[in-house]
Amino acid sequence: MARVAGVSSSTVSHVINNTRYISPSTRKAVLDAIESTGYLADGIARSLRTGTTQSIGLAMSALSNTYFAAFVHAIEKEISRSGFSLVLADTHDDPEREARAVQEILALRVDGMIVAPTNGSVAALDKLAAHNVPTILIDRVPPDPLRRGMDAIGVENAEPTAQLVDHLAEIGHSRIAFVGPNSALSTTRERLEGFREGLRRNGIEADDELITSGGTPENPTPARIAQLFDLEDPPTAIVAGNNEMTISVMQQLRGHGRRVPDDVALVCFDDFEWADLFAPRLTAMAQPADEIGRRAVQMLFERLKDRDLESRVVRLPPTFEHRDSCGPAALHRRHRR
Amino acid sequence: MARVAGVSSSTVSHVINNTRYISPSTRKAVLDAIESTGYLADGIARSLRTGTTQSIGLAMSALSNTYFAAFVHAIEKEISRSGFSLVLADTHDDPEREARAVQEILALRVDGMIVAPTNGSVAALDKLAAHNVPTILIDRVPPDPLRRGMDAIGVENAEPTAQLVDHLAEIGHSRIAFVGPNSALSTTRERLEGFREGLRRNGIEADDELITSGGTPENPTPARIAQLFDLEDPPTAIVAGNNEMTISVMQQLRGHGRRVPDDVALVCFDDFEWADLFAPRLTAMAQPADEIGRRAVQMLFERLKDRDLESRVVRLPPTFEHRDSCGPAALHRRHRR
């Protein structure tokens, strides 16, 4: 390549990177040679030399969960704005697969990482910390103090879930169920806590029969949800703990021939893009997924610039999308204070 | 690293890769050293040396389009099964951004690529061909002969779309509109062709007023759809050309106060995971996205093994999901032959 332009390799490097003055004539010669040969600098060799890959890794159960798609979208957009590339690996919310995913991504020597930790992900986080890779935790904000060099960003969970319960209580429900995903996730724990607080402050006694979260191979989520309807005194309202659970609940409801909102009220954490367009129009707590993704990337870039930044934890509020999966809006208004 | 284990760097390399016999004692010494230092081989240096990165690139408008999420999911799963990593870039269905995306991914020296070409993507494909990167085209199968070293996989478009029209004609519709995405995409062209064939074979004259595809800045898709309802003789049935269009149509329908299926029948190309659970339950042509994604990866790996393979083009059939967005099923049966 240096040969075809008739110059030295360092000159080529300098014109590509604009890193020192080059006479117009030789610059043109090099540019022409690049054009004609279709030359593209080898990022691998460059990375080996400079120690930076201009790429960042993303590890989450990104693809099984439609809600995460919005995250990935926002993250990709923000990253590519800076000319960085995105390396993606799915953790399937399993600590072991997560560790493997992180290991693989790390081998590519990404400059930074964004991880939606699956609780029990000490192995993966330890590895990240050991290798001193700037990391942003997203969605699930661990309660324990953050490791050095890590930030976290996610949504508020407890109070908004309590508000969902408030809403159901206001319109007269007291047999309220909670259907959550994997109970080891910090988001689930916080939402469940909010659920209990909601019951408490509305004077409703908690009934553990109405709380189900996580699935096991022997008793998977669908079966757990179905059990709710076989109770002697079944729930009249359900709080779905996330996107996936909402779908699961709807499936079981259909299987049992119950309609929303006529037979049972449903509110959910996480919104759907199409929630307005199809019936039942779900009343939901909508996460600002776009902003969370965008800010996660920004925080990462800030940390890339200054690796000694203090660890930061950011919580963003979700917004209450009031639709009619708890019954027609008119009915609610009647009950409101 | 070699020092801490008290051996040479080549020995370390050989124990990591199991590439020649090492005495149990030294092997143990090396393994211990790896363990204690948390050493992780530098993939960058390795790649520079071996010329393979164990990563493959994916360029599609992956994230704006929910339907593609299923592709990405399937692709990621299949790739990680082989221990490869996934580098992702969004093309936003724009040739220029696509070229940039491909360039960036190429700089990372991925071993192969999967691309959902945005028609007009000659630049990107030329670059791929010039750099001799094994490439699989997915979703949009170009009609022209494939470049050397490229395969293509996608769904059948024309006949299935004609079947959608058959269905509408059978239950008595003759004012049938087609709402398609970007008309430059091969999928759109094929589906539109199928739409026309469907009209033809059902003895319905095509009315160009009822065909809208692609949006321009001056006349975006929502406006185009809205115009359909302002016609003197508006459509009584609509064929949505993909996922996104289905949502757009539903939005406009709501804006105009028309209900599905009571006021207008709707069928669509592309299915939704939740289509069974919410009303209207959409009658749809469901793509085997999982299989397409999986086979795309398999084809790529085959080509990685043998770069002189003949170019292959694979078309998979979608399945007709008959639900009730054209009116209750009973009504249809009455009209069926």
Place this chain on the structure above:
DNA sequence: TTGTAAGCGTTATCAG
């Protein structure tokens, strides 16, 4: 204004 040469961390060849 440009060229020379060292070195990034591996793997592969060749000796021993």
Place this chain on the structure above:
DNA sequence: CTGATAACGCTTACAA
């Protein structure tokens, strides 16, 4: 059975 050493394709002092 293991160790030197060259080479992968860049960037960056340093020299000219």
